[in-house]
Amino acid sequence: MSLEILEKTEHNLKFIVDGISIEMANAIRRIIISEIPVMAVDEVIILKNDSPLYDEIISHRLGLLPLTTDLEVYKLPRECECGGYGCPLCQISLTCEVTNTSNTPLQIYSGDLNSNDPKIVPVNPKIPIVKIDKNDKVIIEAYGILGLAKDHVKWQAVSNIFYRFYPQIEFDDSKCAKCPDKCRISRLCPENLYDFSNKKSPVLVEDYWKLCTLCNSCQFECPEEAIKVYWKDNTFIFSIESDGVLPFGTIISKTFEIFLEKIEEFVESLEEVEIES
Ligand SMILES: [Zn+2]
Structure with missing residues:
Protein backbone atom coordinates (compact mmCIF):
# COMPACT_ATOMS: atom_id res chain seq x y z
CA MET A 1 0.00 0.00 0.00
CA SER A 2 1.30 3.50 -0.83
CA LEU A 3 -0.04 6.95 -0.17
CA GLU A 4 0.71 10.14 -2.09
CA ILE A 5 -0.48 13.56 -0.97
CA LEU A 6 -1.81 15.62 -3.90
CA GLU A 7 -2.98 18.71 -2.09
CA LYS A 8 -2.97 19.82 1.52
CA THR A 9 -4.39 23.11 2.77
CA GLU A 10 -5.85 24.12 6.11
CA HIS A 11 -9.26 22.69 5.23
CA ASN A 12 -8.69 20.31 2.31
CA LEU A 13 -6.69 17.15 1.84
CA LYS A 14 -6.41 15.15 -1.37
CA PHE A 15 -4.36 11.98 -1.58
CA ILE A 16 -3.98 8.85 -3.69
CA VAL A 17 -4.02 5.45 -2.02
CA ASP A 18 -2.64 2.60 -4.06
CA GLY A 19 -2.86 -1.09 -3.24
CA ILE A 20 -6.12 -1.36 -1.31
CA SER A 21 -9.45 -2.96 -2.17
CA ILE A 22 -12.64 -0.96 -2.64
CA GLU A 23 -13.99 -2.54 0.57
CA MET A 24 -11.04 -1.16 2.51
CA ALA A 25 -11.38 2.27 0.83
CA ASN A 26 -15.02 2.35 1.90
CA ALA A 27 -14.16 1.21 5.43
CA ILE A 28 -11.68 4.11 5.69
CA ARG A 29 -14.35 6.54 4.44
CA ARG A 30 -16.95 5.24 6.89
CA ILE A 31 -14.59 5.36 9.88
CA ILE A 32 -13.54 8.94 9.06
CA ILE A 33 -17.11 10.14 8.63
CA SER A 34 -18.70 8.43 11.63
CA GLU A 35 -16.28 6.97 14.17
CA ILE A 36 -13.59 9.51 15.02
CA PRO A 37 -14.40 11.16 18.37
CA VAL A 38 -14.54 14.96 18.43
CA MET A 39 -15.69 17.53 20.96
CA ALA A 40 -19.11 19.20 20.74
CA VAL A 41 -21.52 20.90 23.14
CA ASP A 42 -23.95 18.35 24.54
CA GLU A 43 -25.60 20.11 27.45
CA VAL A 44 -26.64 23.77 27.79
CA ILE A 45 -27.96 25.67 30.79
CA ILE A 46 -29.54 29.00 29.86
CA LEU A 47 -29.58 31.24 32.93
CA LYS A 48 -30.80 34.33 31.14
CA ASN A 49 -32.00 34.87 27.60
CA ASP A 50 -33.37 38.27 26.60
CA SER A 51 -32.75 37.58 22.92
CA PRO A 52 -35.63 37.06 20.46
CA LEU A 53 -34.59 33.40 19.95
CA TYR A 54 -35.96 30.49 21.99
CA ASP A 55 -33.57 28.72 24.37
CA GLU A 56 -33.80 25.58 22.19
CA ILE A 57 -32.61 27.42 19.06
CA ILE A 58 -29.59 28.86 20.87
CA SER A 59 -28.79 25.40 22.33
CA HIS A 60 -29.01 23.86 18.86
CA ARG A 61 -26.64 26.48 17.47
CA LEU A 62 -24.16 25.88 20.29
CA GLY A 63 -24.31 22.13 19.64
CA LEU A 64 -23.29 22.63 16.02
CA LEU A 65 -20.27 24.84 16.79
CA PRO A 66 -17.07 23.09 15.66
CA LEU A 67 -14.70 22.90 18.65
CA THR A 68 -10.98 22.15 18.51
CA THR A 69 -10.40 18.67 19.91
CA ASP A 70 -7.58 17.14 21.94
CA LEU A 71 -7.71 13.35 21.78
CA GLU A 72 -4.57 13.00 23.92
CA VAL A 73 -6.29 14.38 27.01
CA TYR A 74 -10.02 13.74 26.67
CA LYS A 75 -11.86 10.42 26.73
CA LEU A 76 -15.31 9.40 25.63
CA PRO A 77 -17.61 9.70 28.69
CA ARG A 78 -18.44 5.97 28.59
CA GLU A 79 -14.71 5.13 28.73
CA CYS A 80 -13.91 7.64 31.50
CA GLU A 81 -13.18 6.63 35.08
CA CYS A 82 -15.99 8.89 36.26
CA GLY A 83 -18.46 6.64 34.47
CA GLY A 84 -19.72 9.44 32.25
CA TYR A 85 -20.84 11.63 35.14
CA GLY A 86 -18.58 14.47 33.91
CA CYS A 87 -15.01 15.25 35.03
CA PRO A 88 -12.02 17.25 33.70
CA LEU A 89 -10.95 14.21 31.64
CA CYS A 90 -14.20 13.88 29.70
CA GLN A 91 -15.95 17.26 29.83
CA ILE A 92 -15.21 20.92 29.11
CA SER A 93 -17.29 23.93 30.03
CA LEU A 94 -18.00 27.04 28.01
CA THR A 95 -19.57 30.10 29.57
CA CYS A 96 -20.94 33.25 28.02
CA GLU A 97 -22.21 36.35 29.77
CA VAL A 98 -22.93 39.33 27.54
CA THR A 99 -24.90 42.50 28.25
CA ASN A 100 -25.56 45.00 25.49
CA THR A 101 -24.71 48.36 26.97
CA SER A 102 -24.69 50.16 23.61
CA ASN A 103 -27.62 51.78 21.84
CA THR A 104 -27.40 49.46 18.83
CA PRO A 105 -28.10 45.70 18.52
CA LEU A 113 -17.69 31.80 24.78
CA ASN A 114 -15.04 31.32 27.48
CA SER A 115 -13.64 27.81 27.72
CA ASN A 116 -12.17 26.30 30.88
CA ASP A 117 -9.53 24.66 28.62
CA VAL A 123 -12.61 26.69 15.58
CA ASN A 124 -13.72 30.09 14.31
CA PRO A 125 -14.45 32.96 16.73
CA LYS A 126 -16.74 34.70 14.22
CA ILE A 127 -19.64 32.22 14.06
CA PRO A 128 -22.83 34.18 14.91
CA ILE A 129 -24.94 32.75 17.75
CA VAL A 130 -27.60 35.38 18.50
CA LYS A 131 -28.19 39.12 18.28
CA ILE A 132 -29.46 41.06 21.31
CA ASP A 133 -31.01 44.51 21.59
CA LYS A 134 -29.84 47.33 23.86
CA ASN A 135 -29.92 46.55 27.61
CA ASP A 136 -30.57 42.85 26.85
CA LYS A 137 -28.53 40.15 28.50
CA VAL A 138 -27.58 36.54 27.78
CA ILE A 139 -26.00 34.18 30.33
CA ILE A 140 -25.20 30.66 29.17
CA GLU A 141 -23.31 27.65 30.53
CA ALA A 142 -22.52 24.90 28.04
CA TYR A 143 -20.79 21.55 28.50
CA GLY A 144 -18.92 19.75 25.73
CA ILE A 145 -17.99 16.09 25.54
CA LEU A 146 -16.37 13.78 23.01
CA GLY A 147 -18.81 11.87 20.86
CA LEU A 148 -19.19 9.97 17.60
CA ALA A 149 -20.96 11.11 14.45
CA LYS A 150 -22.82 7.80 14.26
CA ASP A 151 -24.72 9.06 17.34
CA HIS A 152 -25.13 12.70 16.20
CA VAL A 153 -23.78 14.64 13.24
CA LYS A 154 -22.48 17.43 15.52
CA TRP A 155 -19.60 15.05 16.37
CA GLN A 156 -18.53 14.62 12.74
CA ALA A 157 -14.73 15.00 12.42
CA VAL A 158 -14.86 16.11 8.75
CA SER A 159 -17.31 18.17 6.72
CA ASN A 160 -17.09 15.85 3.74
CA ILE A 161 -15.13 12.87 2.49
CA PHE A 162 -15.33 10.96 -0.75
CA TYR A 163 -13.15 8.85 -3.00
CA ARG A 164 -13.16 8.15 -6.69
CA PHE A 165 -11.48 5.77 -9.06
CA TYR A 166 -8.18 6.67 -10.68
CA PRO A 167 -9.00 7.26 -14.38
CA GLN A 168 -6.86 5.83 -17.16
CA ILE A 169 -7.22 6.81 -20.82
CA GLU A 170 -5.46 5.09 -23.70
CA PHE A 171 -5.49 7.38 -26.72
CA ASP A 172 -4.18 6.15 -30.07
CA ASP A 173 -3.79 9.37 -32.09
CA SER A 174 -2.45 7.48 -35.11
CA LYS A 175 -6.11 6.66 -35.88
CA CYS A 176 -6.92 10.39 -36.11
CA ALA A 177 -5.22 10.83 -39.50
CA LYS A 178 -8.09 9.37 -41.54
CA CYS A 179 -10.89 10.68 -39.31
CA PRO A 180 -13.33 12.89 -41.32
CA ASP A 181 -14.59 14.60 -38.16
CA LYS A 182 -12.82 17.71 -36.82
CA CYS A 183 -12.43 15.92 -33.52
CA ARG A 184 -15.87 15.74 -31.97
CA ILE A 185 -14.43 14.49 -28.68
CA SER A 186 -12.36 17.63 -28.06
CA ARG A 187 -15.65 19.60 -28.21
CA LEU A 188 -17.72 17.04 -26.32
CA CYS A 189 -15.54 16.28 -23.30
CA PRO A 190 -17.16 18.14 -20.36
CA GLU A 191 -13.78 18.46 -18.62
CA ASN A 192 -11.86 19.63 -21.75
CA LEU A 193 -9.32 16.83 -21.48
CA TYR A 194 -8.47 16.93 -25.19
CA ASP A 195 -6.60 19.87 -26.65
CA PHE A 196 -7.26 20.33 -30.38
CA SER A 197 -5.51 23.68 -30.78
CA ASN A 198 -2.91 22.37 -33.24
CA LYS A 199 -5.76 21.32 -35.66
CA LYS A 200 -3.93 18.15 -36.69
CA SER A 201 -4.67 15.72 -33.95
CA PRO A 202 -5.97 16.22 -30.41
CA VAL A 203 -3.63 15.88 -27.46
CA LEU A 204 -4.66 14.42 -24.11
CA VAL A 205 -3.84 17.07 -21.52
CA GLU A 206 -1.30 16.33 -18.82
CA ASP A 207 -2.79 15.33 -15.45
CA TYR A 208 -6.09 14.45 -17.16
CA TRP A 209 -6.76 11.98 -14.32
CA LYS A 210 -7.26 14.86 -11.91
CA LEU A 211 -10.28 16.06 -13.89
CA CYS A 212 -11.69 13.02 -15.71
CA THR A 213 -15.02 11.93 -14.22
CA LEU A 214 -15.06 8.62 -16.16
CA CYS A 215 -18.16 9.71 -18.08
CA ASN A 216 -16.87 7.68 -21.07
CA SER A 217 -18.40 10.10 -23.60
CA CYS A 218 -15.08 10.33 -25.49
CA GLN A 219 -14.88 6.55 -25.84
CA PHE A 220 -18.48 6.30 -27.06
CA GLU A 221 -18.33 9.27 -29.46
CA CYS A 222 -14.94 8.80 -31.15
CA PRO A 223 -15.78 7.59 -34.72
CA GLU A 224 -12.35 5.98 -35.09
CA GLU A 225 -12.48 4.09 -31.76
CA ALA A 226 -9.12 5.61 -30.85
CA ILE A 227 -9.94 5.97 -27.16
CA LYS A 228 -10.21 3.48 -24.34
CA VAL A 229 -11.32 4.70 -20.91
CA TYR A 230 -10.99 2.58 -17.79
CA TRP A 231 -9.82 2.89 -14.19
CA LYS A 232 -6.95 1.49 -12.16
CA ASP A 233 -7.95 -1.35 -9.90
CA ASN A 234 -7.06 -0.86 -6.23
CA THR A 235 -6.16 2.84 -6.58
CA PHE A 236 -8.39 5.57 -5.18
CA ILE A 237 -8.27 9.36 -5.02
CA PHE A 238 -9.56 10.56 -1.65
CA SER A 239 -10.77 14.10 -0.94
CA ILE A 240 -11.41 15.27 2.62
CA GLU A 241 -12.88 18.60 3.70
CA SER A 242 -12.38 19.55 7.33
CA ASP A 243 -13.79 22.36 9.45
CA GLY A 244 -10.59 22.26 11.53
CA VAL A 245 -11.69 20.33 14.66
CA LEU A 246 -8.74 17.94 14.25
CA PRO A 247 -5.52 18.14 12.20
CA PHE A 248 -5.49 15.84 9.14
CA GLY A 249 -2.56 13.84 10.56
CA THR A 250 -4.58 12.98 13.67
CA ILE A 251 -7.64 12.07 11.56
CA ILE A 252 -5.64 9.62 9.43
CA SER A 253 -3.69 8.01 12.31
CA LYS A 254 -6.87 7.68 14.42
CA THR A 255 -8.67 6.11 11.44
CA PHE A 256 -6.13 3.30 11.14
CA GLU A 257 -6.05 2.86 14.95
CA ILE A 258 -9.85 2.32 14.89
CA PHE A 259 -9.59 0.11 11.80
CA LEU A 260 -7.06 -2.21 13.50
CA GLU A 261 -9.14 -2.29 16.71
CA LYS A 262 -12.15 -3.42 14.66
CA ILE A 263 -10.15 -6.17 12.97
CA GLU A 264 -8.83 -7.40 16.34
CA GLU A 265 -12.36 -7.37 17.76
CA PHE A 266 -13.60 -9.34 14.74
CA VAL A 267 -10.82 -11.94 15.04
CA GLU A 268 -11.49 -12.34 18.79
CA SER A 269 -15.22 -12.80 18.17
CA LEU A 270 -14.48 -15.28 15.41
CA GLU A 271 -12.26 -17.34 17.67
CA GLU A 272 -15.08 -17.60 20.21
CA VAL A 273 -17.48 -19.00 17.65
CA GLU A 274 -17.79 -22.78 17.75
CA ILE A 275 -18.37 -24.25 14.33
CA GLU A 276 -19.88 -27.70 14.20
CA SER A 277 -18.17 -29.88 11.64
ZN1 LIG B 1 -14.99 11.71 33.27
Whole structure:
Protein backbone atom coordinates (compact mmCIF):
# COMPACT_ATOMS: atom_id res chain seq x y z
CA MET A 1 0.00 0.00 0.00
CA SER A 2 1.30 3.50 -0.83
CA LEU A 3 -0.04 6.95 -0.17
CA GLU A 4 0.71 10.14 -2.09
CA ILE A 5 -0.48 13.56 -0.97
CA LEU A 6 -1.81 15.62 -3.90
CA GLU A 7 -2.98 18.71 -2.09
CA LYS A 8 -2.97 19.82 1.52
CA THR A 9 -4.39 23.11 2.77
CA GLU A 10 -5.85 24.12 6.11
CA HIS A 11 -9.26 22.69 5.23
CA ASN A 12 -8.69 20.31 2.31
CA LEU A 13 -6.69 17.15 1.84
CA LYS A 14 -6.41 15.15 -1.37
CA PHE A 15 -4.36 11.98 -1.58
CA ILE A 16 -3.98 8.85 -3.69
CA VAL A 17 -4.02 5.45 -2.02
CA ASP A 18 -2.64 2.60 -4.06
CA GLY A 19 -2.86 -1.09 -3.24
CA ILE A 20 -6.12 -1.36 -1.31
CA SER A 21 -9.45 -2.96 -2.17
CA ILE A 22 -12.64 -0.96 -2.64
CA GLU A 23 -13.99 -2.54 0.57
CA MET A 24 -11.04 -1.16 2.51
CA ALA A 25 -11.38 2.27 0.83
CA ASN A 26 -15.02 2.35 1.90
CA ALA A 27 -14.16 1.21 5.43
CA ILE A 28 -11.68 4.11 5.69
CA ARG A 29 -14.35 6.54 4.44
CA ARG A 30 -16.95 5.24 6.89
CA ILE A 31 -14.59 5.36 9.88
CA ILE A 32 -13.54 8.94 9.06
CA ILE A 33 -17.11 10.14 8.63
CA SER A 34 -18.70 8.43 11.63
CA GLU A 35 -16.28 6.97 14.17
CA ILE A 36 -13.59 9.51 15.02
CA PRO A 37 -14.40 11.16 18.37
CA VAL A 38 -14.54 14.96 18.43
CA MET A 39 -15.69 17.53 20.96
CA ALA A 40 -19.11 19.20 20.74
CA VAL A 41 -21.52 20.90 23.14
CA ASP A 42 -23.95 18.35 24.54
CA GLU A 43 -25.60 20.11 27.45
CA VAL A 44 -26.64 23.77 27.79
CA ILE A 45 -27.96 25.67 30.79
CA ILE A 46 -29.54 29.00 29.86
CA LEU A 47 -29.58 31.24 32.93
CA LYS A 48 -30.80 34.33 31.14
CA ASN A 49 -32.00 34.87 27.60
CA ASP A 50 -33.37 38.27 26.60
CA SER A 51 -32.75 37.58 22.92
CA PRO A 52 -35.63 37.06 20.46
CA LEU A 53 -34.59 33.40 19.95
CA TYR A 54 -35.96 30.49 21.99
CA ASP A 55 -33.57 28.72 24.37
CA GLU A 56 -33.80 25.58 22.19
CA ILE A 57 -32.61 27.42 19.06
CA ILE A 58 -29.59 28.86 20.87
CA SER A 59 -28.79 25.40 22.33
CA HIS A 60 -29.01 23.86 18.86
CA ARG A 61 -26.64 26.48 17.47
CA LEU A 62 -24.16 25.88 20.29
CA GLY A 63 -24.31 22.13 19.64
CA LEU A 64 -23.29 22.63 16.02
CA LEU A 65 -20.27 24.84 16.79
CA PRO A 66 -17.07 23.09 15.66
CA LEU A 67 -14.70 22.90 18.65
CA THR A 68 -10.98 22.15 18.51
CA THR A 69 -10.40 18.67 19.91
CA ASP A 70 -7.58 17.14 21.94
CA LEU A 71 -7.71 13.35 21.78
CA GLU A 72 -4.57 13.00 23.92
CA VAL A 73 -6.29 14.38 27.01
CA TYR A 74 -10.02 13.74 26.67
CA LYS A 75 -11.86 10.42 26.73
CA LEU A 76 -15.31 9.40 25.63
CA PRO A 77 -17.61 9.70 28.69
CA ARG A 78 -18.44 5.97 28.59
CA GLU A 79 -14.71 5.13 28.73
CA CYS A 80 -13.91 7.64 31.50
CA GLU A 81 -13.18 6.63 35.08
CA CYS A 82 -15.99 8.89 36.26
CA GLY A 83 -18.46 6.64 34.47
CA GLY A 84 -19.72 9.44 32.25
CA TYR A 85 -20.84 11.63 35.14
CA GLY A 86 -18.58 14.47 33.91
CA CYS A 87 -15.01 15.25 35.03
CA PRO A 88 -12.02 17.25 33.70
CA LEU A 89 -10.95 14.21 31.64
CA CYS A 90 -14.20 13.88 29.70
CA GLN A 91 -15.95 17.26 29.83
CA ILE A 92 -15.21 20.92 29.11
CA SER A 93 -17.29 23.93 30.03
CA LEU A 94 -18.00 27.04 28.01
CA THR A 95 -19.57 30.10 29.57
CA CYS A 96 -20.94 33.25 28.02
CA GLU A 97 -22.21 36.35 29.77
CA VAL A 98 -22.93 39.33 27.54
CA THR A 99 -24.90 42.50 28.25
CA ASN A 100 -25.56 45.00 25.49
CA THR A 101 -24.71 48.36 26.97
CA SER A 102 -24.69 50.16 23.61
CA ASN A 103 -27.62 51.78 21.84
CA THR A 104 -27.40 49.46 18.83
CA PRO A 105 -28.10 45.70 18.52
CA LEU A 106 -25.15 43.50 19.51
CA GLN A 107 -24.14 40.27 17.80
CA ILE A 108 -22.89 37.49 20.07
CA TYR A 109 -20.27 35.31 18.37
CA SER A 110 -18.68 31.96 19.15
CA GLY A 111 -15.60 33.91 20.28
CA ASP A 112 -17.66 35.28 23.22
CA LEU A 113 -17.69 31.80 24.78
CA ASN A 114 -15.04 31.32 27.48
CA SER A 115 -13.64 27.81 27.72
CA ASN A 116 -12.17 26.30 30.88
CA ASP A 117 -9.53 24.66 28.62
CA PRO A 118 -7.77 27.09 26.26
CA LYS A 119 -7.06 24.18 23.86
CA ILE A 120 -10.79 23.45 23.39
CA VAL A 121 -12.35 26.51 21.78
CA PRO A 122 -14.60 27.22 18.79
CA VAL A 123 -12.61 26.69 15.58
CA ASN A 124 -13.72 30.09 14.31
CA PRO A 125 -14.45 32.96 16.73
CA LYS A 126 -16.74 34.70 14.22
CA ILE A 127 -19.64 32.22 14.06
CA PRO A 128 -22.83 34.18 14.91
CA ILE A 129 -24.94 32.75 17.75
CA VAL A 130 -27.60 35.38 18.50
CA LYS A 131 -28.19 39.12 18.28
CA ILE A 132 -29.46 41.06 21.31
CA ASP A 133 -31.01 44.51 21.59
CA LYS A 134 -29.84 47.33 23.86
CA ASN A 135 -29.92 46.55 27.61
CA ASP A 136 -30.57 42.85 26.85
CA LYS A 137 -28.53 40.15 28.50
CA VAL A 138 -27.58 36.54 27.78
CA ILE A 139 -26.00 34.18 30.33
CA ILE A 140 -25.20 30.66 29.17
CA GLU A 141 -23.31 27.65 30.53
CA ALA A 142 -22.52 24.90 28.04
CA TYR A 143 -20.79 21.55 28.50
CA GLY A 144 -18.92 19.75 25.73
CA ILE A 145 -17.99 16.09 25.54
CA LEU A 146 -16.37 13.78 23.01
CA GLY A 147 -18.81 11.87 20.86
CA LEU A 148 -19.19 9.97 17.60
CA ALA A 149 -20.96 11.11 14.45
CA LYS A 150 -22.82 7.80 14.26
CA ASP A 151 -24.72 9.06 17.34
CA HIS A 152 -25.13 12.70 16.20
CA VAL A 153 -23.78 14.64 13.24
CA LYS A 154 -22.48 17.43 15.52
CA TRP A 155 -19.60 15.05 16.37
CA GLN A 156 -18.53 14.62 12.74
CA ALA A 157 -14.73 15.00 12.42
CA VAL A 158 -14.86 16.11 8.75
CA SER A 159 -17.31 18.17 6.72
CA ASN A 160 -17.09 15.85 3.74
CA ILE A 161 -15.13 12.87 2.49
CA PHE A 162 -15.33 10.96 -0.75
CA TYR A 163 -13.15 8.85 -3.00
CA ARG A 164 -13.16 8.15 -6.69
CA PHE A 165 -11.48 5.77 -9.06
CA TYR A 166 -8.18 6.67 -10.68
CA PRO A 167 -9.00 7.26 -14.38
CA GLN A 168 -6.86 5.83 -17.16
CA ILE A 169 -7.22 6.81 -20.82
CA GLU A 170 -5.46 5.09 -23.70
CA PHE A 171 -5.49 7.38 -26.72
CA ASP A 172 -4.18 6.15 -30.07
CA ASP A 173 -3.79 9.37 -32.09
CA SER A 174 -2.45 7.48 -35.11
CA LYS A 175 -6.11 6.66 -35.88
CA CYS A 176 -6.92 10.39 -36.11
CA ALA A 177 -5.22 10.83 -39.50
CA LYS A 178 -8.09 9.37 -41.54
CA CYS A 179 -10.89 10.68 -39.31
CA PRO A 180 -13.33 12.89 -41.32
CA ASP A 181 -14.59 14.60 -38.16
CA LYS A 182 -12.82 17.71 -36.82
CA CYS A 183 -12.43 15.92 -33.52
CA ARG A 184 -15.87 15.74 -31.97
CA ILE A 185 -14.43 14.49 -28.68
CA SER A 186 -12.36 17.63 -28.06
CA ARG A 187 -15.65 19.60 -28.21
CA LEU A 188 -17.72 17.04 -26.32
CA CYS A 189 -15.54 16.28 -23.30
CA PRO A 190 -17.16 18.14 -20.36
CA GLU A 191 -13.78 18.46 -18.62
CA ASN A 192 -11.86 19.63 -21.75
CA LEU A 193 -9.32 16.83 -21.48
CA TYR A 194 -8.47 16.93 -25.19
CA ASP A 195 -6.60 19.87 -26.65
CA PHE A 196 -7.26 20.33 -30.38
CA SER A 197 -5.51 23.68 -30.78
CA ASN A 198 -2.91 22.37 -33.24
CA LYS A 199 -5.76 21.32 -35.66
CA LYS A 200 -3.93 18.15 -36.69
CA SER A 201 -4.67 15.72 -33.95
CA PRO A 202 -5.97 16.22 -30.41
CA VAL A 203 -3.63 15.88 -27.46
CA LEU A 204 -4.66 14.42 -24.11
CA VAL A 205 -3.84 17.07 -21.52
CA GLU A 206 -1.30 16.33 -18.82
CA ASP A 207 -2.79 15.33 -15.45
CA TYR A 208 -6.09 14.45 -17.16
CA TRP A 209 -6.76 11.98 -14.32
CA LYS A 210 -7.26 14.86 -11.91
CA LEU A 211 -10.28 16.06 -13.89
CA CYS A 212 -11.69 13.02 -15.71
CA THR A 213 -15.02 11.93 -14.22
CA LEU A 214 -15.06 8.62 -16.16
CA CYS A 215 -18.16 9.71 -18.08
CA ASN A 216 -16.87 7.68 -21.07
CA SER A 217 -18.40 10.10 -23.60
CA CYS A 218 -15.08 10.33 -25.49
CA GLN A 219 -14.88 6.55 -25.84
CA PHE A 220 -18.48 6.30 -27.06
CA GLU A 221 -18.33 9.27 -29.46
CA CYS A 222 -14.94 8.80 -31.15
CA PRO A 223 -15.78 7.59 -34.72
CA GLU A 224 -12.35 5.98 -35.09
CA GLU A 225 -12.48 4.09 -31.76
CA ALA A 226 -9.12 5.61 -30.85
CA ILE A 227 -9.94 5.97 -27.16
CA LYS A 228 -10.21 3.48 -24.34
CA VAL A 229 -11.32 4.70 -20.91
CA TYR A 230 -10.99 2.58 -17.79
CA TRP A 231 -9.82 2.89 -14.19
CA LYS A 232 -6.95 1.49 -12.16
CA ASP A 233 -7.95 -1.35 -9.90
CA ASN A 234 -7.06 -0.86 -6.23
CA THR A 235 -6.16 2.84 -6.58
CA PHE A 236 -8.39 5.57 -5.18
CA ILE A 237 -8.27 9.36 -5.02
CA PHE A 238 -9.56 10.56 -1.65
CA SER A 239 -10.77 14.10 -0.94
CA ILE A 240 -11.41 15.27 2.62
CA GLU A 241 -12.88 18.60 3.70
CA SER A 242 -12.38 19.55 7.33
CA ASP A 243 -13.79 22.36 9.45
CA GLY A 244 -10.59 22.26 11.53
CA VAL A 245 -11.69 20.33 14.66
CA LEU A 246 -8.74 17.94 14.25
CA PRO A 247 -5.52 18.14 12.20
CA PHE A 248 -5.49 15.84 9.14
CA GLY A 249 -2.56 13.84 10.56
CA THR A 250 -4.58 12.98 13.67
CA ILE A 251 -7.64 12.07 11.56
CA ILE A 252 -5.64 9.62 9.43
CA SER A 253 -3.69 8.01 12.31
CA LYS A 254 -6.87 7.68 14.42
CA THR A 255 -8.67 6.11 11.44
CA PHE A 256 -6.13 3.30 11.14
CA GLU A 257 -6.05 2.86 14.95
CA ILE A 258 -9.85 2.32 14.89
CA PHE A 259 -9.59 0.11 11.80
CA LEU A 260 -7.06 -2.21 13.50
CA GLU A 261 -9.14 -2.29 16.71
CA LYS A 262 -12.15 -3.42 14.66
CA ILE A 263 -10.15 -6.17 12.97
CA GLU A 264 -8.83 -7.40 16.34
CA GLU A 265 -12.36 -7.37 17.76
CA PHE A 266 -13.60 -9.34 14.74
CA VAL A 267 -10.82 -11.94 15.04
CA GLU A 268 -11.49 -12.34 18.79
CA SER A 269 -15.22 -12.80 18.17
CA LEU A 270 -14.48 -15.28 15.41
CA GLU A 271 -12.26 -17.34 17.67
CA GLU A 272 -15.08 -17.60 20.21
CA VAL A 273 -17.48 -19.00 17.65
CA GLU A 274 -17.79 -22.78 17.75
CA ILE A 275 -18.37 -24.25 14.33
CA GLU A 276 -19.88 -27.70 14.20
CA SER A 277 -18.17 -29.88 11.64
ZN1 LIG B 1 -14.99 11.71 33.27
